[in-house]
Amino acid sequence: SQKIEQNSEALNIQEGKTATLTCNYTNYSPAYLQWYRQDPGRGPVFLLLIRENEKEKRKERLKVTFDTTLKQSLFHITASQPADSATYLCARGKDTLTFGKGTMLLVSP
Amino acid sequence: DTGVSQNPRHKITKRGQNVTFRCDPISEHNRLYWYRQTLGQGPEFLTYFQNEAQLEKSRLLSDRFSAERPKGSFSTLEIQRTEQGDSAMYLCASSLGGQETEAFFGQGTRLTVV
Numbered sequence: 001s002q003k004i005e006q007n008s009e010a011l012n013i014q015e016g017k018t019a020t021l022t023c024n025y026t027n028y029s030p031a032y033l034q035w036y037r038q039d040p041g042r043g044p045v046f047l048l049l050i051r052e053n054e055k056e057k058r059k060e061r062l063k064v065t066f067d068t069t070l071k072q073s074l075f076h077i078t079a080s081q082p083a084d085s086a087t088y089l090c091a092r093g094k095d096t097l098t099f100g101k102g103t104m105l106l107v108s109p
Numbered sequence: 110d111t112g113v114s115q116n117p118r119h120k121i122t123k124r125g126q127n128v129t130f131r132c133d134p135i136s137e138h139n140r141l142y143w144y145r146q147t148l149g150q151g152p153e154f155l156t157y158f159q160n161e162a163q164l165e166k167s168r169l170l171s172d173r174f175s176a177e178r179p180k181g182s183f184s185t186l187e188i189q190r191t192e193q194g195d196s197a198m199y200l201c202a203s204s205l206g207g208q209e210t211e212a213f214f215g216q217g218t219r220l221t222v223v
Contacts, residue, residue, distance in 0.1 A: 042216055043202070043217050044152065044214050045214070049210060049211070089151050089152075095140065095157070096142065096154050096157055097152070097154060098154065099151030101149065
């Protein structure tokens with residue numbers, strides 16, 4: 001089966017630093033990887049999509065990379081803020097999505 | 110349009126009862142998806158619709174689960190003879206489909222089976 005693996009341990013960083021979250025996938029490369037943000041008790045919110053033939057995608061303070069050799073996507077938040085504290089979900093697919101468990105990010109003031 | 114709407118937000122039911130959840134997608138979206146999320150896990154895909162056609166239902170968890178989208182607008186997810194293991198957050202999402210892949214999720218319905 002096609003799995004998505006995310007570090008289940010929470011990531012604690014200080015405000016202003018860059019947060020880097022990792023997403024690893026198994027078997028063949030997905031054509032698409034997507035990143036979502038989820039706050040407690042709420043549904044996921046779409047952040048970025050990256051295609052297999054793209055190395056990098058940016059949106060404001062967010063950057064996503066896709067490395068088919070390492071079978072990995074990295075998600076970066078630069079100049080992090082306490083408001084960025086949330087769980088970040090990685091998913092493979094374009095329409096029907098296979099999600100990882102998510103990584104909780106805690107940004108301290 | 111205020112986004113994807115799910116009702117109820119919370120549902121507590123006794124084991125063995127049937128429950129039905131409703132999802133109203135964003136009006137111009139023709140794709141609608143149902144996911145289930147348990148504590149500490151990511152959402153798990155259940156089924157989806159393109160307009161009124163159910164394109165994938167093999168991932169529904171058992172034959173106690175069924176979904177409909179009768180007129181290609183709102184959708185319902187029914188769980189018959191609920192079990193304690195059905196306790197979870199049930200999420201609905203919609204998208205335009207085609208090249209526009211961004212999925213918009215609702216707030217979810219939290220089901221507790223006692």
